[in-house]
Amino acid sequence: MIWTHCYLKGVIHLERIEWLIGEEEMLSIIRLMITSNSTFDIFTFSSHLSRFVIKDNMTLSDVFYHSYTTGGYPTIHVSVMEDTIRIDQSGSTLWPLSLSFYNGSSHWLLTNAESFHRQSNTSSLQYLVNQGFKTFMRVNYDTKTWIQILYMLEQDASQFTPVGRAQFISDLCYFSSSLVDKYMVDRVMALVNDQPDNFDLCDW
Missing domain, CATH: 1.20.1160 (Paired amphipathic helix 2 (pah2 repeat))
Structure with missing residues (x-):
């Protein structure tokens, strides 16, 4: 099973x-x-x-x-602001979540929402969560961060693992109805079609 x-x-x-x-x-x-x-x-x-x-x-x-x-899986929303990172659990069920950040740090999220101090002069991409699908969850980001992620994938997708790339595409499509910039979905489709070798796991 x-x-x-x-x-x-x-x-x-x-x-x-x-x-x-x-x-x-x-x-x-x-x-x-x-x-x-x-x-x-x-x-x-x-x-x-x-x-x-x-x-x-x-x-x-x-x-x-x-x-x-517990059935299903957790979903979180990551908002990267000027001096704060806020993470909200967006589902109806509260999950105990082990979070891993792109900068190598980790944290347990045991509440509906938490905020962290963002160090000055750090890229918002350092606060990407769960890269490589280390924990079973879906991750949504604020519009600005999604745009930065897409730009990085378009310029050099190899800086992320194959699982990480597929994870971005899968999560962005899953949350597409909530995206403010609907054009991002078109960019995702074009990206996968133009670089099939870099996104060969996107069928899962």
């Missing part, structure tokens, strides 16, 4: 947990489960993550169980 449910949602969640706790820790949990349990399920695995507290008494066990049992 893990290969057919929600575009490998379960696989991505497991990979993210491994990234958070480390490969050796993940392997030790698996070995312990195999040697200590004749049978095991989601609750067995989840119980081994309860000692990893991420923030405000929430554990990785809580995060994994929520992600596994």
Whole structure:
């Protein structure tokens, strides 16, 4: 079921947990489960993550169980302003989200919205979220940031990974009805048609 449910949602969640706790820790949990349990399920695995507290008494066990049992996927909106970055969860369900930024930093979003200070003289593109689809979510941006992303893809798509490129295209098309600049959708279609080798994953 893990290969057919929600575009490998379960696989991505497991990979993210491994990234958070480390490969050796993940392997030790698996070995312990195999040697200590004749049978095991989601609750067995989840119980081994309860000692990893991420923030405000929430554990990785809580995060994994929520992600596994909640249908659909989260969506966020990133607004890059002059001195502030604001991230809003735009869906009806509140998700515990592990965010990774393009500048290498990471953050847990456990509320509907949070704002961060933007350092002066930093490109808004440093605050791209979830590049490479490290967490199962869709990301929308303000119009100015989307335009910058499209320009970078048009000029040199290779600066992003194939998954990252496809992710941009998929998310922009998904949120197209909310875009202020409708011309961006035409630019996306032209981009994919003109550079098919750079966007060969855009069918997913």
